[in-house]
Amino acid sequence: MEETQENIQFQLTDELIEKVEILVEDQNDNDLKTLLNEYHHADIAEILDELELDDAVYVIKLLDSETTSDVLMELDEDNREKVLRNLSAKEIAEEVEELDTDDAADIIAELPEDRQQAVISQIEDEDHKAEIKELLAYDDDSAGGLMAKELVKVYETWTVAGCLRRIRGQAKEVTRVHSIYVVNKQEQLIGRLSLKDLIVAKSDQKIADIAKDNVDYVNVNDDAEDVARVMAKYDLEAIPVVDDNQTLLGRITIDDIVDVLKEEADKDYQLAAGITQDVDSDDSIFDLTKARLPWLFLGLVGGVGAFLIMEGFQEAFSKYAVLFFFTPLIAAMAGNVGVQSSAIIVQGLANDDVRGSVNSRLIKEMLLAALNGTILALFLFFFVWVTKGEFNTALAISASLIAVIIVAGLIGTFVPLFLDKRGIDPAIATGPFITTSNDIFGILIYFWIAKLILGI
Structure with a gap:
């Protein structure tokens, strides 16, 4: 029951x-x-x-x-x-x-x-x-x-029978026995055992003869996120912690790593949303304002920048008013493509899957953006041509879209890689930073290409 x-x-x-x-x-x-x-x-x-x-x-x-x-x-x-x-x-x-x-x-x-x-x-x-x-x-x-200090530790010189007697006392203090760690007289980690290893071994065998020496471990000063990556990579339920002299200090269990991953995911999500510090919905209005205002201010600066760019193309607006109505579309596509590209890179960096040179990444993203941009631009070209009956205008808008998508993809790829190399959390790149920068570049490229094709 x-x-x-x-x-x-x-x-x-x-x-x-x-x-x-x-x-x-x-x-x-x-x-x-x-x-x-x-x-x-x-x-x-x-x-x-x-x-x-x-x-x-x-x-x-x-x-x-x-x-x-x-x-x-x-x-x-x-x-x-x-x-x-x-x-x-x-x-x-x-x-x-x-x-x-x-x-x-x-x-x-x-x-x-x-x-x-x-x-x-x-x-x-x-x-x-x-x-x-x-x-x-x-x-x-x-x-x-x-790390926790509770663990089961045995010495390499012990016999299996003596080891079993001693670990009964140690195991009382440990909630779960994932592994038994083997040390030498200097308390240095030299191997590990499982309970199965002990059970099947002969009682007079020395621990040194049955211990496995291929033990994964982390240094006490390693970053928590690095520890999480190691444990995830090797599917570990627990990992021992040592100092610079290889002395066994404690162990980290999977429940602690789950907390680290959750906290990091929450932080990255907030950074991607344009929130600069750890907050939740129950915090004070002042704390929430401090967390949100910096990125909102960046968005305001981006909007002012877009205004100044558009103001410089008043002549284009006066002759081809239709360009004005497609400005939100160009800005939105630039922001969306940039966020998509940066999100993939940030995810890869978090999972340690991003390898190879930066140049190869940028070339791949450029080709991908060019393909997606061409498909979308063809649709947009025929839409503008059919609805407005202006071939050159349709060509200018669709060509601009291809260029904007390629540039947005490159920015979305390069920025998180650059931030990661500088030790800055690349999750910043998936939020307003990328959206604002791509809005500005997108509008600038849009009007520059339109002006070039239309001869304004």
């Missing part, structure tokens, strides 16, 4: 929220515990995210630390920050003592510096405290900032 309940997907309903709120209001602790104990900690976090702050804090204080520590990690970041502000240093310390070191360090890192020290001082387990302090010293976006 219990297994059947676990297989039923949790659904958050208004009735459930109301029931929890009533139990909290009545301070019916026994029924509230009974109700919430039926749910996974991630489901409880989803419930708490919908409650008023006081009610959420009440539930956190009611449930045991083993449960609420996991619930805290699943809470919305803003809600977790509010909840932590309403817990004492000792109460937070009790929660983090139930967490793996990486999660404990993440929780403490979100606190103001003075509260961090207060919480750390309340942690009773000295080993746990020392490991958390070590992790807090690493940059958040590095392998050290992601």
Whole structure:
């Protein structure tokens, strides 16, 4: 019966929220515990995210630390920050003592510096405290900032029988045993084992004889995104972390990498939309304005630039007014092609699929743009010729479209590659930056070619 309940997907309903709120209001602790104990900690976090702050804090204080520590990690970041502000240093310390070191360090890192020290001082387990302090010293976006100290480690000189006895104690502290790491006397990583390797080996065999030496690892100072790429490339559920001396320091598990990928995807999506910093819909109007205004200002500058270009071609407008009506089409096509090209390159850079010379990329994009532009221009040529009856005007507009699409494709390809080489996030190139620049170049090319063909 219990297994059947676990297989039923949790659904958050208004009735459930109301029931929890009533139990909290009545301070019916026994029924509230009974109700919430039926749910996974991630489901409880989803419930708490919908409650008023006081009610959420009440539930956190009611449930045991083993449960609420996991619930805290699943809470919305803003809600977790509010909840932590309403817990004492000792109460937070009790929660983090139930967490793996990486999660404990993440929780403490979100606190103001003075509260961090207060919480750390309340942690009773000295080993746990020392490991958390070590992790807090690493940059958040590095392998050290992601790793957990909990792992199963054995020495190459041990026998299989002795190894099995010793790892039973170590495994109690590790939620999931993905691999067993083999070190030498200097604590340097030299290999790995699976549980299967141990089970099938003879009890008197030395670990050095059965360990695999082709172990993937990352340096403690490696960038988090680089770690994610390595784990994705080799389909790893966990990867060990070493220092410059190859000393084994910890391990990074797939759940931490999923968080990194999600955060990076959110950041890239916002950059592509023209938002310069990490924000969400619940942030203040001032924060949202700061995030959006720079790119909106760029769009305004681009619009002024387009106005100045068009103003310089007033003579063309006076003789061929039809050119004016096709200006939005040319600008839109330039922006669309540029965003398409840059999006493909940015995706390739993110997946580490972009290889070869820049020139080959640009030539390929130019040929692709020329093909697409020719097909679209033929359609546009016949449309203008049939509807307006002006061959030269139709030729000028369609020829301009081909040139604009080719240039937009080249810009959309070159800019993200250039930004990536300069260490700037290329996701910027998929947003207003590309759209605005291609609008300006597109309009300039459009009127220049039209003027040339029409002899204005």
